[in-house]
Structures are given as structure tokens and as C-alpha cells.
Amino acid sequence: MSFGQRIKAAREQAGITQVELGEKVGVSGVAIMRYEKGTRQPRLEQFQRIASVLSVDVNWLMHGQTLEERDQVWKDQVARRFEEATSHQKQRSPFKPGESYFGGDMRVKNVTVSPDGKETVTIDMDIGKLSSEDVMGYLEMFNKMAKLGITVDGISRLIDAATNITNMAPNPSQDPPGAPPAPAGDTDTPTAQDAPEGAKEGE
Known part of the structure; x- marks a missing residue:
């Protein structure tokens, strides 16, 4: 709405004519008409009087x-621009909400940055097709991110999978399944009796 349209709307709201407004302001009715059409702009003092x-x-x-x-x-x-600038300056991870990463293994649901600069990336992990190496590799990556102040939320299933993998790993201090029992008594491996010096084998 232009200034002329605002003058006209306010005048009509007050219920007076252009001539009446002009008389009260100290200008002609024609001047008011020009103001309302926008062909002439009032000076500051005229705006104040109107x-x-x-x-x-x-x-x-x-x-x-x-x-x-x-x-x-x-x-x-100003607040909107500051929030946008602050968010861009403080977000250190490359992740964007709604995007998938690592061949679809990880989908980012949300990325938030707190006023103190701590970043949280909320994700969904498709762990059904991950190998044990993949699971441990992702956890190592997320651990490195945590050291940089980037928390990854939504990895509980990944942690559970890593725990199961750790529990299933063989203990080096124990004999592997199916190994023959150790011989009783002396642990030295028995050897054939030494033959007399100079004797040929088989004699």
C-alpha cells in the first residue's frame, strides 16, 4: 500500500472528504487528491498534520x-541472520538432514548445534547388512567425532552389535574349540631315545 492509499484509507475511516481534510491541514482539496493519487508527496510537516x-x-x-x-x-x-550464520559457522560435520551416507548405511535425521557449540547428529543406522569390520569401523569413526565435540545420537543398535561381536571373539588365553587335550604330567614333548654314537639308523 502506498502512502497515498494509506492517506485515503485513513481519511475514509475518519469519514471526512478531501476538501475537509485539506481545510484542517491547511492545503487545498486538490492537493489532498494529488496526495492520494501519489502524483504529489506531502512534506514532513504536512504528513504530521494529516x-x-x-x-x-x-x-x-x-x-x-x-x-x-x-x-x-x-x-x-538480525536474529534470523545471526542464527543462520552461527549455525553455519559452528557446524563442523558435513552431514545434512534427510541425506544418506556411506552407501545408504547411515541416514541423517537431524543436525543441531547448541549455543555452546556442541553439535549433535541424529541418525538411523541400517546394521542388518554390516560386517563386523564395518560395525567396529563406524564406532571408531563416531568416537573420533565425539572427541571433536560432535555427538552422534541413534547408534544404540550399533553399540549392541559391537558388544555381541566382542563377546563372540575367541579368548587367546583359552584353547580353541576342538583342540586336543594337553598331555598329563611332564609338558615336554617326548622324543625317540637317542641311538648309540656311530650306529646307523634302524640298527
């Missing part, structure tokens, strides 16, 4: 916003 006569805010009449509304718009814009 606003006073029509009981409207002069800033709204001139710019379409009161001072409070204008200040709030600026505050909102």
Missing part, C-alpha cells in the same frame, strides 16, 4: 509501519 487530523501514526502514514513494528522487523531479521 496524521494528527486522522489520528494515525505518522510513521505508518509515511512508511506503512509504526516505529515499534519497524524495530521488530529489524530485530527479527
